[in-house]
Amino acid sequence: MSVEKKKSSENGHLEQEHDDIKDQLKSSSQLDLDDNKGPIAYRMRPSLEDIFKAKTIKEIIQRVLTKTLQGKKYNVEDARKWTQEIADTISASVKDLNMPRYKHVVQISLGQQLGAGCRYIAKCSWDAECDSYTSDIFSNATLFCVCTVFGIYVY
Structure with missing residues (x-):
């Protein structure tokens, strides 16, 4: 040939x-294809309806913190239980929001209110256009609780 x-x-x-x-x-x-929005493998940014729902998540955090901690007094043993309960409840509620391609992290800090200051810092390396977070604080005479939910978009 x-x-x-x-x-x-x-x-x-x-x-x-x-x-x-x-x-x-x-x-x-x-x-x-995903709901006629284009090929899933090539979508590098969330669509407007799929972005991190910070306002809704903040409302969830406020509701769960108030329901769990309202009228409670700080106790070391109870604090462990409350922290786990709050994190699990918020995580399940955020998962139910169906934000495609987002992974989330729920971070809880619960401590005794002693009148001393407290510093809460979180550092992340992420894409500021897609990734986001929301946070809220609950406090009463004996305890304080800071909850932060981070949403990371998976490319």
């Missing part, structure tokens, strides 16, 4: 493979 015939045979074979792949993509488009 001459070199030219061999090359044209290889090109024809590559074109056929290319056409086959295009046909497969067309037939499986429902697997590759």
